[in-house]
């Protein structure tokens with residue numbers, strides 16, 4: 001059991017505020033809300049939610065002294081530079097200059113990609129869609145030096161030709177939670193308030209859509225509970241309507257379906273982050289901690305196909321980065337300054353290590369009108385593992 005750090009008074013006050021709002025929300029809904037509603041409010045309720053109320057969130061410069069979690073672009077600029085090589089291949093193949101990033105965090109990925117594309121002499125226009133107002137402000141400050149080359153969009157484009165990037169965005173989308181009951185029927189898990197005012201799990205019979213979706217994805221397993229990201233799937237499916245030409249790289253932690261709904265993963269994949277502590281209780285300190293779920297990449301690939309897109313590649317983050325040229329970038333580091341070299345190498349090891357981010361994180365590419373094989377998947381493309 002993870003021991004969580006004590007909340008400082010400001011965090012406690014924020015958690016109390018968000019909890020009060022959530023209790024009122026649940027009361028208004030008649031005493032129960034489905035978990036995706038709960039998660040959406042806890043993360044995105046305007047002015048209150050984790051991503052909507054200005055907390056630190058991402059660790060600055062990959063330092064665990066700040067923020068709640070570290071993402072790959074924060075760990076090392078070499079992540080973004082390597083991604084830029086893959087971006088460059090697609091832009092050149094389709095004669096486009098456009099990159100669209102979802103959920104750009106602190107702007108680290110955008111900054112690194114723009115810098116590397118400039119080094120490669122490839123013109124780029126970078127657009128960002130960010131639901132968090134304070135992260136958008138952070139991105140605008142960080143990327144101001146790129147001037148007219150960076151724009152923020154308030155809504156999805158009607159048509160887009162270029163490269164789409166989304167690093168750790170799908171895991172931040174609200175998921176529905178379900179449980180197989182002892183008699184083999186499906187229940188939707190949601191949230192109620194106990195007499196003491198605490199948030200508690202409560203089950204209701206699943207509606208038709210959830211029932212239909214789960215019964216085609218896994219056999220009933222009494223006592224088993226997990227999640228399904230229908231919002232993320234709808235987002236990928238909708239991409240088929242506006243991504244007219246190009247490739248989307250969806251980078252996140254997760255597995256193909258057989259592993260996601262593995263009998264041994266009987267307690268689901270919810271994971272919460274606060275000050276670099278991870279645990280599985282989404283009801284702890286609402287609004288103050290991040291709440292995530294792993295990604296079922298089979299579901300995302302299916303959604304892309306349903307939207308009329310091709311599945312262009314799927315592999316581990318480690319393999320994708322090595323295929324895309326990370327090793328060549330390491331070759332440019334100067335080993336004569338041993339300390340600087342060690343500082344640069346350590347985060348790369350974290351990105352590649354099977355025990356850390358290298359294997360749990362995957363890259364799924366979907367798109368349209370791309371005829372040449374993508375370099376990021378030139379070796380160990382695991383698309384065949386995505387089948388049911």
Ligand SMILES: C[S@@+](CC[C@H](N)C(=O)[O-])C[C@H]1O[C@@H](n2cnc3c(N)ncnc32)[C@H](O)[C@@H]1O
Nearest residue numbers: 051071102103104105129131132167168169172
């Ligand atoms: C875990 S953070 C990752 C940030 C950044 N991509 C990184 O790797 O450092 C999740 C980000 O996704 C954003 N987000 C979640 N849902 C989104 C959506 N539907 N459209 C755009 N951004 C979204 C959040 O606001 C947040 O910036």
